[in-house]
Amino acid sequence: MDFLGNFFMDFVKQLQSPTLSFLIGGMVIAALGSQLEIPEAICKIIIFMLLTKIGLTGGMAIRNSNLTEMVLPVIFSVALGILIVFIARYTLARMPRVKVVDALATGGLFGAVSGSTMAAALTILEEQNIRFEAWAGALYPFMDIPALVTAIVVANIYLNKQKLKEAAYAGEMESLSKQPVAAGDYSENYPRSRQEYLSKRNRSVNPRVKIWPIVKESLQGPALSAMLLGIALGIFARPDSVYKSFYDPLFRGLLSILMLVMGMEAWSRLGELRKVAQWYVVYSVVAPFVHGLIAFGLGLIAHYTTGFSLGGVVVLAVIAASSSDISGPPTLRAGIPSANPSAYIGASTAIGTPVAIGLCIPFFLGLAQTFGAH
Amino acid sequence: MDFLGNFFMDFVKQLQSPTLSFLIGGMVIAALGSQLEIPEAICKIIIFMLLTKIGLTGGMAIRNSNLTEMVLPVIFSVALGILIVFIARYTLARMPRVKVVDALATGGLFGAVSGSTMAAALTILEEQNIRFEAWAGALYPFMDIPALVTAIVVANIYLNKQKLKEAAYAGEMESLSKQPVAAGDYSENYPRSRQEYLSKRNRSVNPRVKIWPIVKESLQGPALSAMLLGIALGIFARPDSVYKSFYDPLFRGLLSILMLVMGMEAWSRLGELRKVAQWYVVYSVVAPFVHGLIAFGLGLIAHYTTGFSLGGVVVLAVIAASSSDISGPPTLRAGIPSANPSAYIGASTAIGTPVAIGLCIPFFLGLAQTFGAH
Amino acid sequence: MDFLGNFFMDFVKQLQSPTLSFLIGGMVIAALGSQLEIPEAICKIIIFMLLTKIGLTGGMAIRNSNLTEMVLPVIFSVALGILIVFIARYTLARMPRVKVVDALATGGLFGAVSGSTMAAALTILEEQNIRFEAWAGALYPFMDIPALVTAIVVANIYLNKQKLKEAAYAGEMESLSKQPVAAGDYSENYPRSRQEYLSKRNRSVNPRVKIWPIVKESLQGPALSAMLLGIALGIFARPDSVYKSFYDPLFRGLLSILMLVMGMEAWSRLGELRKVAQWYVVYSVVAPFVHGLIAFGLGLIAHYTTGFSLGGVVVLAVIAASSSDISGPPTLRAGIPSANPSAYIGASTAIGTPVAIGLCIPFFLGLAQTFGAH
Amino acid sequence: MAKPAKKLVIITEKILLKKVAQIIEESGASGYTVLETGGKGSRNVRSSGQPSVSDTKANVKFEVLTPDRDLAEKIADQIGMQFFLDFAGMIYICDAEVLYGQSFCGPEGC
Amino acid sequence: MAKPAKKLVIITEKILLKKVAQIIEESGASGYTVLETGGKGSRNVRSSGQPSVSDTKANVKFEVLTPDRDLAEKIADQIGMQFFLDFAGMIYICDAEVLYGQSFCGPEGC
Amino acid sequence: MAKPAKKLVIITEKILLKKVAQIIEESGASGYTVLETGGKGSRNVRSSGQPSVSDTKANVKFEVLTPDRDLAEKIADQIGMQFFLDFAGMIYICDAEVLYGQSFCGPEGC
Ligand SMILES: Nc1ncnc2c1ncn2[C@@H]1O[C@H](COP(=O)(O)O)[C@@H](O)[C@H]1O
Ligand SMILES: Nc1ncnc2c1ncn2[C@@H]1O[C@H](COP(=O)(O)O)[C@@H](O)[C@H]1O
Ligand SMILES: Nc1ncnc2c1ncn2[C@@H]1O[C@H](COP(=O)(O)O)[C@@H](O)[C@H]1O
Ligand code: NA
Ligand code: NA
């Protein structure tokens, strides 16, 4: 009761915080059909600066902090990234009208981490003066990459199994393919017979997925490489002056703009979701809480064993709850080409991210505070 | 004498202010053929930040200020927006070689408000430590929209009247249209007969203008929606932290860049003006002062009746004197397609804006100070 | 020994400075194949802001400083700009497999000045609290333009001399041009005979180069016109408020981003260099030191005669060591079309700039400090 | 598998982007490709007041592949009628053959 | 000096930029031109999660001039086969004549 | 109302944008459309030192519709002669039919 009470108060308060209010503002003006546009160049540089700043913070922190206390959170992050994909495999993928590969891609995206969501969480924690390890942001890649890798590997193993049946099925289709129906509903899976025929041939070539290229690609993505650059500079260089004069002071303002974009983007993507099964909506609302709670639990273990701060637990929960919106999609698109991007990007951007930022952050913050109270 | 004296001093001083000096600098380097380019993406984000900041200021002010004192200035703003269009209708439109629709579009643009001009005025008022209502910026839409709506409505009523004669005239033309002349001077109004013929048919379809779509479109424009977003967040959220750390401190610097762009743009547009009647030049120089003085008068009424601050009066005068350079043109282009954009955009951007910023701001400031002195 | 000792310490320290570490970081992530991209619009605005800031500093300094003390450094700058081109003419141009025009263009680029390198030097000097004349940055154009002009003029004189032989040679080629070989190695110089034939005709038209257009073009370039704008505003206006609130505080942070871009760019250009003679590599490594040392010597003369500060001497040495990476190339490309841009841009961007920033700045700083010690 | 087709090209002011796109979609064409372009013509007006950075962005160019000439002309007429009295613009067609394009059907059907 | 040639046009998702470019380079074509475009088709998916500002940037369009139809079709087939089951895309060819292009050889050789 | 025409396409380095535009204007063509493109060819140099973000912007592509082949070739020759020894570039023509284009006149006059 007392919990619910101050939790609700907190919740409303946080919706008023710059971060969340700009997110909501973005959704509202998009819904009202505003022509406002934040140029892509600006979005890119904002993402660069946010992640570089997070990296710098982490790096400078790592420089003077014993790494042993990072061990457990890192292990948990990796475990979570992998676990979340399998959760999707055995829940979402089982639902009617949900293709397995689409479900796996969605799981990968929700296992991966959203830089903007994490940035929002860190900012709100600061605003609330809740202590957390400065290196917490550095957990990002340890959850992000395993999730994407797992999703792509599992999906391709599954697809290779499907090959035979499909090929056979394609055979039947071929005879029909002259008829209009071929251009109809199925056409995405079974286009013009000659293309189909040849494609099958050249598809059955690549038998097994290699993991390293996927890892490499994610590490090379704009978001992660900005963050890793920041970490490296934080550890090996003395970026303090620019950090204090530039990256740190501008952080919140730039984040507010990005939140606005995320809100507008979320709304504009809602349309795409309509095209896919309703279950994606259910998943996108429930999954962030489930993932976050598991992470919160694991975080508490680290809290009581290795003294992982409660603020850190919140960060862990939020990055688990978050779903990648910028770096993940291209990786998955390339890794699981046959998965339908409208499904997984729609689910993540249109619902996953708003839920993670707007509901999960306040929720896990409230949770942590009640734990802190005891 | 004393007035003229310190007025002239002020004037020179203000030309040296960052805001105005960057405007002049922009015109000069453009005149010298500089290849300097401020990327469009940067212009867009600057406009977004300036108007969001103005909105935030207004919103936070409105939160704790009794709205009754806003009533009179708001009413005057609406009245001015409408009045200015009719002034153009009965002055500029009467001049030789000036098409009525072009004159109305120009009136609409000069009745509408320039975000950059207003930002410049607010900045200079602050620099001079002259008090003004923080919500003054919120008067923008109340003058902007009525002006655009009036211009579009009046123009279309006028055009519908013209239909019959025109159609007849087109009939005559048709026979000539095979001859070279048809491709010549008149071609903009009377192109190839078939197109002409069919177009007339499909033109005479839309009989009466609807007002709401126009209002909606202006509200959805990038400039206004940024400002309204700011107001909303200022009222309902707690954006103070980002306001203090981001939007407010960067305001002047960003404005200086925008002023540079405005100056360069003004110069580059001068060419377009040459193509149209000289009267547009006369109008663009005189109108800002006329509109500003009327607004100043009305402002004084509010000053003596409801205690509208003298600084507020200056703001009212300046937004009346300003002519829309970013949000207005597309609205008018869509609302009065047959009006010649070279005429109204040229008049507003090439002369109206520099005059409003470079001459009207210092002028009305000086005026207010002399009033304040008594 | 003592010199070497603290010099080495300084050197390592400076590699850790934000400026240099971001440069190195950029090269590293580019080498690791990062997909990170800093949008072009951002690069442009950064360059604008850096050079405007340097200009403002210079302008405000010039306002209250006797110009006589600028005379000697200015003269030296002009002399250096011209000298450096002739050094290239009599060293690089003599090397095997190096075309004379390419060598001259390269000399012009290394004689010209890199805004980013200069900005880096100024920042590091400030970080080290080493005094230097605030107008030092204003030396830029006095070295930049003479270098470009000299290179273009000398190259064209040389080309006009070559005309006759070439034309004759082209004659022989014509007969061969039907054979495959014509499409081979020589094709860049001698394409399809008809084009060749006609081109020769229309080439032999322009007999002598005009200097003013070149000067004008460089002055109108984005970098220089931003800087000159800043100087003008610094002298004639009162930009102090925006300078303090915007251009100055953001300077270092923006520079760090630009350094990152320079590093990435340097790496991506290395490939182009492989296509050209090895001697460009040798030149790009040695020349910056040679040019810098000559400038340092001249600077010392000014130091002991007219009291030019040691910090100023470093600035002079660094701008001499620097090679233009943004404004120079287009000017040269237009002025010496037949020179191979892969050669001179590759040499400058891929090696010249990193060497100038990463090695020469620390080197000349150390040198100045040892002189200061005595 | 090549299918003869007509390539309809529409160049006009950026401000008409959405309206032209809508006309094409409603016309029954299977899709379109749109590019930002600049250009110069008899009128070449810049209809936006946006500080214009590079004029290589003032126009848009639509490319629509249609199975037959009739559809192309239908679209062209609609757009030409509705806009080209007041807006800068140009429309032309070329011949083309579609090799791949799952949404595309040539005259002899899919 | 005009050399008859085929102009091959490939429109597909931006994400395939590098892969398509590589196929063209390896095919032996003398070069290519690539543009950022937007578009709408049967699938038109936006495969990047990048906050999409203007949808006039979601696709890329390659233009490859080839001396003969065979090379064009070879490239088209390779790309169509490999990608167009899973990615949005379209390929068509037109006739063209090359006037200048030092890297270019028409059927009758340089 | 369709008017047969030639579509002249010129692809070259961005740095020549203004010079090529001028040649076209002086040639008497009724207008042109220009796009930013990237590309790869035998030389493909990046002639600007500008930190190059996406190489899809290094070139420009002009499209000029001319009433007859002569004008097209005249423009092509002028540009080819003047620039293509030293600058990357390619020129080709296609057939086209202009449906609308108020500034445009086909061979049989307006
Ligand atoms: N002859 C032409 N060739 C290519 N594009 C043209 C031509 N004439 C006009 N255009 C394009 O069509 C647009 C509108 O032309 P206009 O309506 O004549 O102003 C111009 O901005 C150009 O992009
Ligand atoms: N009929 C068409 N005309 C021109 N472009 C098309 C057409 N159909 C598809 N496209 C282009 O090809 C891309 C992929 O088409 P699709 O695979 O049908 O989604 C679209 O985004 C368009 O850019
Ligand atoms: N075969 C080709 N197909 C299409 N575009 C080409 C071709 N060859 C060259 N280009 C374009 O022409 C430009 C200059 O070519 P080049 O002069 O060979 O370097 C390249 O950057 C491409 O944009
Ligand atoms: Na996650
Ligand atoms: Na006004």
Ligand code: NA
């Ligand atoms: Na130099």
